[in-house]
Amino acid sequence: MNGKDDRKFDDDLLERAAKLAAPVAPERDLWPGIEQAITVPRKPRRSAWNGAWAQAAAVILLVGGSSGLTYLTMSGARNAVVPTAAEAPVLVFEQASANFGSQYTLGPDFQDARSDLVEKFEQRIENLSPEARVEVLANIETIRKAIDDINRALSREPDNVLLQELLINTYRDELSMMIEVDGITGAAMRRGDI
Amino acid sequence: MQAVLPSSTGVIDGGVVALAADTTFDELRWVRRAQQADSSAFEKLYRANVDRVYGLCLRMTGNRSEAEDCTQDAFIQAWNSLDKFRGDSAFGTWMHRVAVNVVLGRMRKSRREQDRIRAVSEVAPVRQTIADDGELRDLEGAINELPSGARHVFVLHAVYGYSHGETGDMLGIAEGTSKAQLNRARRLLKQQLEAEEK
Numbered sequence: 001m002n003g004k005d006d007r008k009f010d011d012d013l014l015e016r017a018a019k020l021a022a023p024v025a026p027e028r029d030l031w032p033g034i035e036q037a038i039t040v041p042r043k044p045r046r047s048a049w050n051g052a053w054a055q056a057a058a059v060i061l062l063v064g065g066s067s068g069l070t071y072l073t074m075s076g077a078r079n080a081v082v083p084t085a086a087e088a089p090v091l092v093f094e095q096a097s098a099n100f101g102s103q104y105t106l107g108p109d110f111q112d113a114r115s116d117l118v119e120k121f122e123q124r125i126e127n128l129s130p131e132a133r134v135e136v137l138a139n140i141e142t143i144r145k146a147i148d149d150i151n152r153a154l155s156r157e158p159d160n161v162l163l164q165e166l167l168i169n170t171y172r173d174e175l176s177m178m179i180e181v182d183g184i185t186g187a188a189m190r191r192g193d194i
Numbered sequence: 195m196q197a198v199l200p201s202s203t204g205v206i207d208g209g210v211v212a213l214a215a216d217t218t219f220d221e222l223r224w225v226r227r228a229q230q231a232d233s234s235a236f237e238k239l240y241r242a243n244v245d246r247v248y249g250l251c252l253r254m255t256g257n258r259s260e261a262e263d264c265t266q267d268a269f270i271q272a273w274n275s276l277d278k279f280r281g282d283s284a285f286g287t288w289m290h291r292v293a294v295n296v297v298l299g300r301m302r303k304s305r306r307e308q309d310r311i312r313a314v315s316e317v318a319p320v321r322q323t324i325a326d327d328g329e330l331r332d333l334e335g336a337i338n339e340l341p342s343g344a345r346h347v348f349v350l351h352a353v354y355g356y357s358h359g360e361t362g363d364m365l366g367i368a369e370g371t372s373k374a375q376l377n378r379a380r381r382l383l384k385q386q387l388e389a390e391e392k
Contacts, residue, residue, distance in 0.1 A: 009384060010380060013333075013352070013380065013383060013384075014352055016329060016330060016333050017333065017337075017348070017352040017353045018352070018353065018355065019330060020253060020330060020333070020334060020337075020353045021249070021353050021354050021355070022249065023245030023246045023248075023249050024245060024248055024249035024252055025245050025248070026244065026245075026248045026258075026261070026262055026265060027258065027262075028262070030240075030244065030248075030262060030265055030266050030269070031237060031240055031241075031244075033266050034240060034266050034269045034270055034273075035233060037266075037270045038233055038236070038270060038274075039233055
């Protein structure tokens with residue numbers, strides 16, 4: 001076969017090949033299978049953002065709480081303790097969340113120590129100046145909100161060591177603040193208390 | 195009735211959009227609705243394009259059931275990545291690319307499985323032809339016997355008319371490789387068709 005024949009074969013081949021491009025209907029309707037696949041509810045993606053956001057929020061709240069504590073300590077030392085009528089919002093102390101994420105609980109020793117401290121704190125806070133009392137209540141509320149936020153984040157990520165540490169530190173901050181107010185020393189929380 | 199428009203502009207959902215050649219207003223409207231998770235609009239896109247997609251899958255795989263699976267997978271993948279379709283090309287062209295990727299992906303996977311099966315026993319893939327015309331049937335049978343690399347290039351370039359650049363792009367090979375595979379395909383087809391004539 002010479003070059004001319006080759007070219008003729010190629011032309012013929014391409015001409016015939018182009019005819020094969022015609023659409024072909026499948027023998028069965030494929031839509032039901034496709035529809036089933038695309039209408040299955042998509043598994044919601046677990047966003048890392050929520051956890052990160054909770055952590056960031058908790059850190060911000062903690063920093064705010066710590067700053068408040070420092071301010072309180074410094075201003076409390078300057079202010080004489082003057083009993084006054086309660087003008088500050090009433091602080092409702094709820095039992096600390098017994099959850100530590102979804103897998104841990106606070107130890108009974110810590111719960112007892114904290115209950116005692118809360119009781120004393122409630123008594124002593126009435127002796128603070130109105131400004132100091134408002135400040136303390138606001139800060140303690142901030143810290144407790146941080147505890148709730150971290151607990152919620154931990155329920156989604158129970159094994160997150162960073163969150164666990166953050167929760168312990170936040171409880172420590174709460175205790176420290178109450179201790180500062182109450183003038184009590186000692187009774188610090190440790191990881192072994194959990 | 196759908197009017198096939200040349201490359202131009204149109205108004206869809208209050209916005210002026212550019213229409214690629216061979217794109218219909220209806221098609222673009224269905225795409226927009228499907229992009230907003232409207233499965234009934236996507237069904238319309240499926241109905242309008244399934245024969246072309248299935249035909250391509252059939253030529254590339256040479257097997258009806260495999261082609262059906264590829265077609266289903268291609269439309270599912272298209273649904274999942276509809277947000278990437280910007281309308282630069284016709285939806286059918288975009289679907290062709292999706293289908294080619296699905297076929298190649300499935301073939302890579304089945305090749306691994308076939309290698310494993312062949313270690314136990316030699317299994318020849320079942321080839322089927324669809325053309326009614328005798329000559330075309332012979333050609334189709336011969337195409338199905340080509341090695342996959344040569345077959346894919348021949349189907350995309352010679353059957354569907356994609357340039358070597360586009361073919362290489364779709365198959366993930368260089369343009370020169372596409373040309374070389376086409377020559378190989380021609381040579382093998384010639385041998386095969388001549389042998390059948392004798």
